[in-house]
Each structure stands twice: as structure tokens, then as C-alpha cells.
Amino acid sequence: MNVPLPIFAIGLPLLTAILLGAVPDPKRARLLGTTAALGSLALALWALARFVPAGPHVQLGGALPLLDGRLALVVGLDGAAVALLLLTAIVALATLVAAPRLALGRGGVVAVLATAAASVTVICARDLVLLAVGWLATLVPGAILARRRQLDGETRRAHIALNVGGSLPLIAGIVLLAVLLARSGAAQPLSLDPGPASRLPLTWQLGVFALLVLAALVRASVVPFHAWLPALAARGPLGPLVVLAGVPLSFVLLSRVVVPLLPAASAHGLPIVAWIGLGSSVLGALLAVVQADLRRVVGNIVVSQSGLALVGLASLDTQGVTGSLLQSITCGLATTGLILVAWSLTARTGTADVSRLGGIVRESPRLVAVWFLLGFASVGFPGTLGFVGEDLLVQGILDEHPVFAALLLLATALNAIAFLRSFHRAFLGPRSRGEMFVAEGAVPDLYPRERATAFALVVLVVLGGLMPQPLLDLARTSVEAVAHVSAPH
Amino acid sequence: MLSLPEIAARAVIAAPALPALAVAAIGGYALLVRNPRESTTAGITLAALVGSLIASLLGAGAILVRGGEPIHVPLGAWFEVGGYSFHTSLHLDTTSATMLVLTTVITSLVARFSRSYLHREAGFTRFFLLLGVFAAGMQLLVAAGTFDILFAGWELVGLSSVLLVAFFHERTAPVRASLRVFVVYRLCDIGLLVGAALLHRAGHGSEIGDLHFEQVAPATATAISLAFLLAAMGKSAQFPLGGWLPRAMEGPTPSSALFYGALSVHAGVFLLLRAAPVLARAPIACAVIVVVGAMTAVVGTLCWRVQSDAKSALAFATTTQVGLMFVEVGLGFHRVALVHMVAHASLRTWQMLRAPSALEDADVVRAVHQGRMPVAAGFVAGLAPLRLRSFVYRLALDRFQLEAFENAIVAPVTRIAMVLSLHERRFTQLLEVAALAAALPGRREESSKRAAPDAGTPNAGQESQR
Numbered sequence: 040m041n042v043p044l045p046i047f048a049i050g051l052p053l054l055t056a057i058l059l060g061a062v063p064d065p066k067r068a069r070l071l072g073t074t075a076a077l078g079s080l081a082l083a084l085w086a087l088a089r090f091v092p093a094g095p096h097v098q099l100g101g102a103l104p105l106l107d108g109r110l111a112l113v114v115g116l117d118g119a120a121v122a123l124l125l126l127t128a129i130v131a132l133a134t135l136v137a138a139p140r141l142a143l144g145r146g147g148v149v150a151v152l153a154t155a156a157a158s159v160t161v162i163c164a165r166d167l168v169l170l171a172v173g174w175l176a177t178l179v180p181g182a183i184l185a186r187r188r189q190l191d192g193e194t195r196r197a198h199i200a201l202n203v204g205g206s207l208p209l210i211a212g213i214v215l216l217a218v219l220l221a222r223s224g225a226a227q228p229l230s231l232d233p234g235p236a237s238r239l240p241l242t243w244q245l246g247v248f249a250l251l252v253l254a255a256l257v258r259a260s261v262v263p264f265h266a267w268l269p270a271l272a273a274r275g276p277l278g279p280l281v282v283l284a285g286v287p288l289s290f291v292l293l294s295r296v297v298v299p300l301l302p303a304a305s306a307h308g309l310p311i312v313a314w315i316g317l318g319s320s321v322l323g324a325l326l327a328v329v330q331a332d333l334r335r336v337v338g339n340i341v342v343s344q345s346g347l348a349l350v351g352l353a354s355l356d357t358q359g360v361t362g363s364l365l366q367s368i369t370c371g372l373a374t375t376g377l378i379l380v381a382w383s384l385t386a387r388t389g390t391a392d393v394s395r396l397g398g399i400v401r402e403s404p405r406l407v408a409v410w411f412l413l414g415f416a417s418v419g420f421p422g423t424l425g426f427v428g429e430d431l432l433v434q435g436i437l438d439e440h441p442v443f444a445a446l447l448l449l450a451t452a453l454n455a456i457a458f459l460r461s462f463h464r465a466f467l468g469p470r471s472r473g474e475m476f477v478a479e480g481a482v483p484d485l486y487p488r489e490r491a492t493a494f495a496l497v498v499l500v501v502l503g504g505l506m507p508q509p510l511l512d513l514a515r516t517s518v519e520a521v522a523h524v525s526a527p528h
Numbered sequence: 529m530l531s532l533p534e535i536a537a538r539a540v541i542a543a544p545a546l547p548a549l550a551v552a553a554i555g556g557y558a559l560l561v562r563n564p565r566e567s568t569t570a571g572i573t574l575a576a577l578v579g580s581l582i583a584s585l586l587g588a589g590a591i592l593v594r595g596g597e598p599i600h601v602p603l604g605a606w607f608e609v610g611g612y613s614f615h616t617s618l619h620l621d622t623t624s625a626t627m628l629v630l631t632t633v634i635t636s637l638v639a640r641f642s643r644s645y646l647h648r649e650a651g652f653t654r655f656f657l658l659l660g661v662f663a664a665g666m667q668l669l670v671a672a673g674t675f676d677i678l679f680a681g682w683e684l685v686g687l688s689s690v691l692l693v694a695f696f697h698e699r700t701a702p703v704r705a706s707l708r709v710f711v712v713y714r715l716c717d718i719g720l721l722v723g724a725a726l727l728h729r730a731g732h733g734s735e736i737g738d739l740h741f742e743q744v745a746p747a748t749a750t751a752i753s754l755a756f757l758l759a760a761m762g763k764s765a766q767f768p769l770g771g772w773l774p775r776a777m778e779g780p781t782p783s784s785a786l787f788y789g790a791l792s793v794h795a796g797v798f799l800l801l802r803a804a805p806v807l808a809r810a811p812i813a814c815a816v817i818v819v820v821g822a823m824t825a826v827v828g829t830l831c832w833r834v835q836s837d838a839k840s841a842l843a844f845a846t847t848t849q850v851g852l853m854f855v856e857v858g859l860g861f862h863r864v865a866l867v868h869m870v871a872h873a874s875l876r877t878w879q880m881l882r883a884p885s886a887l888e889d890a891d892v893v894r895a896v897h898q899g900r901m902p903v904a905a906g907f908v909a910g911l912a913p914l915r916l917r918s919f920v921y922r923l924a925l926d927r928f929q930l931e932a933f934e935n936a937i938v939a940p941v942t943r944i945a946m947v948l949s950l951h952e953r954r955f956t957q958l959l960e961v962a963a964l965a966a967a968l969p970g971r972r973e974e975s976s977k978r979a980a981p982d983a984g985t986p987n988a989g990q991e992s993q994r
Binding site for chain 2: 356357358361398400401405408409415420421422426427430431433434437438441444445448449452455456459460463467468469490491494507508511515518522
């Protein structure tokens with residue numbers, strides 16, 4: 040039997056995660072996990088090599104029929120999915136290699152692999168059941184890890200917000216859609232075929248739209264559904280958090296399900312989504328400016344960047360949607376590096392509070408250099424992939440909404456200011472002399488494994504920025520599939 | 529078939545590319561392995577800058593041969609999506625060729641100066657990396673064929689400038705000043721982006737050599753001009769956005785010369801010169817430029833007269849002159865502004881680099897007026913050969929390197945003491961264990977009680993941190 044490639048991409052990390060249950064030694068678990076992550080990266084590269092950008096929209100796929108053909112688990116990859124598959128593999132590998140050992144025990148390794156497997160499931164899914172199962176499964180490892188610890192009130196609320204807000208609306212939306220489609224006589228109510236769903240009455244479409252978009256907004260950590268991301272960035276569990284923050288599954292949900300299946304509702308609802316994204320980009324940046332904890336600064340910059348990406352996607356313009364994808368990918372790569380560096384710093388000093396740090400650059404110049412490079416990549420500095428993403432975003436929305444474009448530019452400027460402010464306070468200047476300050480000379484520089492990981496992430500973001508065309512060609516058909524939906528309007 | 533001048537113009541690509549490559553090489557090595565030696569860092573950077581200088585001379589030669597006729601060098605699309613493509617090109621005309629040569633000459637000179645000036649400075653590698661980033665950015669800015677490319681160079685210049693202000697990062701003041709500079713830069717840069725976006729929107733692309741604004745409504749031209757003015761005001765420290773300039777002097781002297789005397793501070797004037805065809809359609813914006821420039825000149829000239837240190841006085845004197853350049857651009861005297869800019873940049877670089885020797889210079893001037901030999905060149909000094917004299921002068925400036933000498937003694941002693949302290953701690957631990965093992969069971973509790981208060985010592989705290 041010819042097994043489609045995505046099944047391997049899902050199976051490898053999933054099976055390794057299950058097998059690791061029998062490996063008690065964290066060191067060995069980490070080694071096995073890293074090997075599996077390398078395997079996932081190789082599979083993603085293989086998918087990239089076999090994918091023909093000029094070919095059909097969905098490739099390398101197949102179906103697994105269930106219930107006499109009434110239900111089929113369909114997998115396949117479009118161009119954007121190949122890019123996201125690569126991103127997921129890189130994020131998982133970077134986390135397993137570079138995360139501080141204290142923050143990533145055996146359970147953490149299992150959680151990273153399981154969350155990555157679930158994310159890959161969403162990325163490869165071509166039907167609603169698989170997509171929903173993968174989506175819910177991404178939340179499980181983090182929830183299990185969190186249950187094993189003593190959580191403070193804020194972290195507990197953050198977990199509840201993510202797990203409930205990110206899952207219930209999705210389940211409700213998909214069940215409602217399936218029921219409506221079944222009642223209207225559709226043969227396969229859970230397929231991603233846009234035909235039957237787009238014939239539903241507008242009122243029902245709007246209902247399903249609202250539920251699915253709510254799940255996407257929570258997952259994208261957009262204001263006002265954002266609080267979970269900065270809280271978890273500061274408190275962990277680190278492993279699953281990096282994958283959740285780094286892999287933009289909300290882009291998949293919106294571009295593959297919401298916009299193609301519910302075009303009429305999208306035409307009505309997406310402008311509201313764009314406003315929410317815009318508000319999030321500005322508010323997230325403002326919040327980032329005043330944070331004292333480096334990990335929260337990163338978390339709030341992600342909130343702001345997610346907002347930017349959302350505006351681009353909601354524009355349904357070719358450039359805007361491409362910009363949104365690029366922005367998400369850059370943010371994923373850079374955020375992974377930034378969160379890992381922030382946690383490494385915390386493992387060395389016991390704090391990521393800028394008021395207790397200062398002058399770290401004297402002891403750990405490489406840590407600081409990496410932080411700087413990744414930070415500026417994430418805020419769209421020229422020469423990085425983020426710049427290309429922001430340029431496309433602005434071009435995409437400029438004609439329709441020039442005011443949006445100006446506000447987006449303000450948000451990126453604020454992001455950069457927030458970033459540099461925290462950089463200056465934590466890493467430059469004299470060491471803080473307040474209570475519980477960090478002793479001079481107590482911060483070793485990045486270890487070789489951390490250095491190599493961070494350097495690889497920087498190189499990826501810069502190479503992507505200097506030569507973005509292959510990535511753009513790869514994503515072209517997927518972007519056009521979304522942008523075409525809006526063409527008749 | 530390309531003509532010889534066109535081939536020479538293409539060589540200008542090397543002007544920004546070579547410093548960028550030098551940065552990638554030095555930075556990659558420093559990040560992955562270790563900081564390269566001073567001579568290697570300075571050697572690679574200087575070689576790249578001299579390469580840039582040759583490339584810019586070739587470009588300027590090409591313009592001269594063609595009698596000032598511009599050359600547009602298309603470099604293809606950086607990326608294309610849907611109907612949109614990000615064009616990259618270089619545009620060489622008399623303005624950019626002049627600025628290109630000025631930029632490469634001054635940057636190379638400052639790099640050579642810094643090799644000696646920053647010798648044994650802790651941030652030597654960092655300084656040359658940032659110098660490379662600045663050189664790449666400034667040359668990209670000057671040679672850019674579109675406003676989008678100009679923006680990329682503009683950002684690189686801004687970033688290197690901000691980081692060089694915070695060069696002496698052990699102190700609070702430079703770090704604060706650097707953040708202040710960045711906030712002004714970043715917010716004003718929105719103007720450049722908005723201006724470029726409006727150019728695109730007006731349907732003209734943003735090609736610099738191809739701005740035809742005859743059909744564009746004056747309102748659009750005014751909006752674009754004002755947006756560009758905002759960006760120029762930030763970068764060129766114009767009133768009321770120029771409060772950061774004196775604070776930016778916290779950086780090392782060579783970078784102050786390069787950024788706030790010579791090049792970066794003139795980038796705003798250059799931007800306005802680039803946007804001249806748009807300004808021609810926007811008389812209101814021109815009037816605003818004249819007013820801003822004139823106010824800056826007045827405020828600057830009043831302020832420099834009351835400064836108590838050389839670099840701040842120079843900073844305000846610079847804003848005065850740059851303000852006058854704004855006035856010239858606003859009035860349409862573009863050639864005058866260009867000549868003014870080149871002359872001012874050259875003079876100010878010299879003044880800034882001489883600022884640490886200001887006392888000696890003042891003495892020479894006074895001595896000449898009084899008809900005597902300056903102190904430094906008295907009878908004894910006159911006997912010594914020039915090379916020895918400058919060597920001794922340099923030693924005196926460095927206070928005979930006594931600090932380095934002391935460090936050379938103190939550092940090994942400290943290191944030996946650290947090693948001793950480490951072993952001493954292990955030794956005492958060993959003794960304690962031996963004592964515990966030897967003691968009778970009944971005394972064990974006592975000795976553990978005695979050991980307990982030790983937990984409060986700083987050493988114990990450090991150990992628990994590890």
C-alpha cells in the first residue's frame with residue numbers, strides 16, 4: 040500500500056513520543072527525541088524536494104476511507120503547508136537541542152514531540168475531523184505537564200483560557216457545520232469541499248464563522264484573547280509552549296477552512312477580524328514596551344506580530360496573505376530563538392526580570408548578540424525575512440486601507456522600541472544593585488549547542504530575507520486559493 | 529552591449545556589498561568561534577572599505593565621462609508576488625556619485641583612524657562590525673535607485689548609529705542616550721515608509737530616477753514631501769526633533785565624527801535632494817522645510833555658543849549648518865546644498881577627530897598669534913625627529929599606558945588568587961569531611977551545628993546559585 044508522506048511526518052514524532060514513555064533516563068530520552076526531530080526535519084525537506092510549486096494545489100496526499108466511505112481521513116500538502124511543516128520540524132528540533140536541561144526533562148521532550156506531531160496533523164489535514172483532532176491534540180501535552188505542577192493563579196487561568204477558549208469554539212463550530220451540511224444533504228459533511236458549505240444560508244454561515252474565528256483568535260493570542268501567551272512564556276511548560284507559539288496553526292484554520300468554506304460570512308466578518316488584528320498589533324506593542332520580564336516582552340511582541348499577520352490574512356489580497364504567511368514564519372523562527380535564549384538566561388541567573396539584570400553583555404556577549412539579531416529579525420529589519428513580510432503586508436492593505444497601513448507601521452516601530460528598551464535594560468548598562476540582584480560573573484555565555492541553534496535560526500531568517508523568492512513561489516498556489524475566494528466580491 | 533561607463537557604474541554594487549561581506553565574515557567568526565585579532569578585524573574592514581572606495585571612484589568616473597548624465601542600473605526584482613514586485617536598482621547621478629565618493633573616503637579615513645584610536649579597547653571588534661554595517665547602509669542609501677532600497681540603507685545607518693552611541697555600555701548615560709536616539713529615529717522613519725508607500729500609491733513606483741510628477745495633484749505631492757520631511761528631520765536632528773544629537777556624542781569620537789559630523793546627519797538633506805522632483809510640486813512643503821531649517825539654524829547657533837565641552841559645541845554647530853542646508857533645499861538651491869554638504873562634512877570630520885586634541889590645537893593657535901613656538905614644539909621637542917615626537921605625544925595622550933601596565937600585573941595576580949581560593953574551599957571541605965569521619969558519633973551533631981552558620985556566607989550563596 041502506498042502510504043502518503045504526511046502520515047510519516049505525523050507518525051514519526053508521535054510514535055517516538057509514545058516510545059519515550061518507556062525510557063526513564065532524561066538524557067537518553069533527549070537523545071532519542073532529538074534524533075526523531077532530525078528525522079522529521081529530513082521528512083519535511085523530502086516533502087519540499089518532491090513538491091512541485093507549479094503543480095496542483097494539493098500534492099503528496101491520500102485518503103483513508105472510514106465508515107463505508109461516509110468519512111475519510113484525508114491528508115495532503117499545499118505549498119504553505121510544506122513551509123509550515125519545515126517550520127514545525129525546525130522549532131521542535133531547536134527546542135530539543137537548545138532548551139535548558141532543567142526546563143526540559145523527559146516529560147518535556149515527550150510533550151515537544153507530541154505537540155509537534157499534533158501540529159503536523161493540523162498542517163497536513165485535508166478534512167475537518169483530522170484537523171479538529173490535531174488541533175485539540177496540540178493542547179493535551181501542555182495541559183498534562185501543567186497538571187503535574189503547582190500552578191499559581193495567573194498560570195492556571197492562562198491554561199484554562201488556552202485550553203477551553205482554543206478548543207470548545209472549534210468543536211462547536213465544526214459540529215454545527217457538519218449538522219447543517221448533513222441536513223442540507225451533503226454526501227461528505229466533513230470534507231473541505233467548498234461547494235456545499237458555501238450554499239448555506241448567511242445567518243448560519245455567520246454563526247459557524249464566529250465560532251471558528253474565535254478558536255483561531257485565541258490560538259493566535261490576539262488581544263483580547265492574548266493573556267495566555269505572555270503568561271505561559273514566563274511560566275512554562277517551556278517545551279509545548281514554544282511549539283504552540285512558534286507554529287501558526289490559526290493561519291491554517293483561517294486560510295484552509297474559514298475563508299474557502301464560508302465565503303459570504305468571510306466577506307462580512309473579516310473586516311472585523313482585521314480591526315481586531317490591528318488593535319492587537321498596536322496594543323501588544325504598547326504592552327511589550329512596559330514589561331519587566333524579558334519572556335513577557337517576547338510574549339507581547341508575539342501578540343503584536345500575530346495581530347499584524349491577522350490583518351494581512353483578513354485583507355484577502357495576494358500580497359497581504361503572502362505577507363501574513365511570511366510574517367508568521369519569521370515570528371515562529373525568531374520567537375523560538377528568543378524564548379529559548381530568555382529561558383537559558385533564566386536558568387543561569389534565576390530571573391528574567393530586567394530590573395534585576397543589566398550589563399549581561401560583559402559576561403555573555405554571544406547570548407546578547409543572538410538576542411539582538413533575533414529580536415530585530417522579528418520586528419522586520421531590512422535584510423531579514425520579516426522585512427519582506429511587512430513590506431508585502433503593507434502593500435497588500437495599502438490600496439484598500441491606507442490608515443491601517445500607517446497604524447501597522449506605528450505598531451512595528453513600537454515593537455522595535457519595546458525590544459530595544461528591554462535589550463538596553465537587561466543587557467547593557469551597569470548591573471542592577473537592587474534587592475536580589477544577580478552576582479557579577481554568574482552568567483556563563485551560550486553553550487555550543489545553544490550557540491549553534493541560535494546561529495542556525497539567525498542564518499535562516501537572514502537567508503530567507505535576502506532570497507525570499509523560493510519561499511514565495513512555494514506558497515503561491517496556496518495563497519491564490521485564499522485570495523481567489525475574494526475575487527468575485 | 530554595455531558601454532564602458534555602464535560597466536563601471538555596475539561596479540558600484542561592490543560599494544555596499546564589500547562591507548556587508550566583511551561584517552558577515554567577522555561577525556560569523558566572532559559568534560561561532562571567538563573574537564578575531566585586532567589586526568585581522570581592522571585589516572578585513574579596511575580592505576573592504578578601500579574596495580568600496582575604488583568602486584565608488586569607478587562610478588563617479590563613469591558619470592564624469594558621460595558629462596553628468598545619470599546612469600540607472602536595474603538589478604532585477606528582489607521578490608515578486610502577484611502583480612507586485614520589489615524592484616532593486618542603483619541610480620548614479622552627480623548627487624549620488626559625489627556623495628558616494630565622500631562617503632567611502634570619509635569612512636575609510638575614520639576606519640584607519642579608529643584602528644589606532646580604539647587600540648586595546650574592549651569593544652574593538654564590535655566597533656568595526658558596526659562600522660561595516662554603517663558603511664554598507666550608507667552606501668546603499670546613497671546609491672539606491674528606489675526609495676525602498678534607500679529605506680533599507682537608512683535603517684542600517686540608524687541601527688549602527690544607535691548601537692555606537694551605546695558603545696560604552698558599562699555606563700548608564702550612553703545606554704539611555706542610545707534608546708532616546710532610537711525612539712526618535714524609529715518614529716520618524718515611519719515618515720519615509722509612508723512617503724514611499726504614497727509614491728507607490730500615486731502609481732509612480734518609487735524609482736528615484738523616474739519621478740515624473742507633472743500629473744500628480746499638489747495635495748499628494750505635499751503629503752509625500754511632508755512625510756519625507758519628517759524622516760529627514762529625525763535623521764538630521766532638526767528642530768524640534770533634534771534633542772538627541774548632543775546626547776549621541778556619548779559614543780566614541782570616531783563614530784561621532786562619522787555619524788554626527790560627516791554622514792548620517794546629512795542623510796536627511798540627501799533624502800530631500802532625492803525627492804526634489806516631488807518637492808517641486810509642493811510649494812507649501814518647501815515653505816515648511818525652509819521654516820524648520822531656519823529655526824534649527826537659529827536654535828543651534830545660540831546653543832553652541834554656551835556649550836562647555838567641545839563635542840556638544842560641535843554637535844550644535846552641525847545642526848546649525850544642516851539647518852541652513854534645509855533652507856537651501858527648500859528654496860530650490862539644490863546644487864548649493866550639495867556643495868555645502870560636502871564641504872561641511874569634510875570640515876566637521878576633521879574637527880570631530882581633532883576634538884580630543886582641542887587643547888593642543890588651541891595652544892598652537894595662541895602661540896602663532898603671540899609669535900612664539902607652541903609648547904609642544906619647544907626647543908627640546910624641536911630636536912627630536914617628527915616620528916618620535918608624535919610617538920611621545922601619543923604615549924602622553926594615553927598617559928603612558930600606565931593603566932594597561934597595572935592591569936598586566938593585577939590580572940594574573942587576581943587569577944592566581946581566584947584559583948587559590950577555589951582550591952582553598954575544596955581543601956577546607958575535605959578537612960571538614962575528614963574531621964566528621966574521624967569524630968565520634970556523639971560529636972557529629974555538634975560539628976554539624978557549628979557548620980550550619982556558614983550557610984550564610986556569600987560563598988555559600990554563590991554555590992547554591994550554581
